[in-house]
Amino acid sequence: APDTEGSSATPSTSLNFEDAESLPVNVLRDCQEISVTAAPTNHAEDTVCIQSESDITNSFTEEQQTKKIHHYILCKKRDCLGVSQEERARIKTTKKKQMFNHSLIFNKDLAYSPKVQMWWLVYIEGEGQYCLICKKFDSKNPQNKKEFFSAEPSTRLKKDCLEEHIATKRHKDAITAILMNRFSVFQKELDHNAEVQVDVYERVFYCFYWLAKEDIANVKVKSLLKLVAKLGCDMSGFNHTSVGSFRNMLLLLGEMIQNEVISAVTGPFGVMVDDMTDIANLEQMIGFIQYYNRGSEKVEVKFLCLENVLASSDAADSLTITSILLEVIEKHSLNFDWFKS
Numbered sequence: 001a002p003d004t005e006g007s008s009a010t011p012s013t014s015l016n017f018e019d020a021e022s023l024p025v026n027v028l029r030d031c032q033e034i035s036v037t038a039a040p041t042n043h044a045e046d047t048v049c050i051q052s053e054s055d056i057t058n059s060f061t062e063e064q065q066t067k068k069i070h071h072y073i074l075c076k077k078r079d080c081l082g083v084s085q086e087e088r089a090r091i092k093t094t095k096k097k098q099m100f101n102h103s104l105i106f107n108k109d110l111a112y113s114p115k116v117q118m119w120w121l122v123y124i125e126g127e128g129q130y131c132l133i134c135k136k137f138d139s140k141n142p143q144n145k146k147e148f149f150s151a152e153p154s155t156r157l158k159k160d161c162l163e164e165h166i167a168t169k170r171h172k173d174a175i176t177a178i179l180m181n182r183f184s185v186f187q188k189e190l191d192h193n194a195e196v197q198v199d200v201y202e203r204v205f206y207c208f209y210w211l212a213k214e215d216i217a218n219v220k221v222k223s224l225l226k227l228v229a230k231l232g233c234d235m236s237g238f239n240h241t242s243v244g245s246f247r248n249m250l251l252l253l254g255e256m257i258q259n260e261v262i263s264a265v266t267g268p269f270g271v272m273v274d275d276m277t278d279i280a281n282l283e284q285m286i287g288f289i290q291y292y293n294r295g296s297e298k299v300e301v302k303f304l305c306l307e308n309v310l311a312s313s314d315a316a317d318s319l320t321i322t323s324i325l326l327e328v329i330e331k332h333s334l335n336f337d338w339f340k341s
Helices: 017-022 053-057 072-077 085-093 102-106 132-136 159-166 169-213 218-230 243-264 318-331
Strands: 121-124 128-131 269-277 283-293 298-308
Touching: 053 072, 072 102, 102 121, 128 132, 132 169, 169 218, 169 243, 218 243, 243 283, 243 298, 269 318, 283 318, 298 318
Parallel strands: none
Antiparallel strands: 121 128, 269 283, 283 298
């Protein structure tokens, strides 16, 4: 007989066991009375779910895991469309005699939370129904401190009970807590990258410096960085691997070395310059500076500059070279009174 209005019981049909051969494989054949549940019609297949079987079963105790657990993922895998015959017999002995409406498991509008992408409704035979979202944070009713749907099962097996539950503040708070927890994991990763960022960039610059000292082409830096990471150095968070980024790093490294050289010039100095033509037929002026280093107590000769001679002149004559040299000395704030040779 059809259900009366407001009833949540699953419609069933009584068939003889001899007719089982002609039934679908997902119809129970181990009992005289076979329960056939209508297939879901709200396109549950279209949902995105981030849960796994272990996420569901591990939410319960070992004792509960020995019982039959009904959940969208579990029931979909085993083609389960109803509770077992034992559970049906048990429910008939209870006072309320309320049968769990198994089709609610597949109800996307009710048992699925699109915000956290979770199917939350779980029914454990012999107990009742649980909410995986509330169970994750052991949420309680703020008024009577009851833990129905979380630590304790809800035995009010009606659709309106589920509708009331998803409208409660504690269910919504649990959803917010899950979203905040996911964000905090992402934030922790950002914080970790920020903490190690200085060390990571220091390793990258050391790699560039080593390549330069060993006269190795800087295009090998990518493979060198992979080797450094493979040897156990944390290189997480470093994503600047474009040609432009590598060029800027090399220029910055050169600028830092140049600043160290300039800062060591604390007295008289001399400059040696010469011009040369590079592979692109550009006139380049190369400059070296000689000075007394008070730190090492030695006279040192260091690379000073590389300038394009024809950038502002048509000829690489002595007047042009002298003008560029004076601009370099002024740019690096070197004292002209110390310029001796």
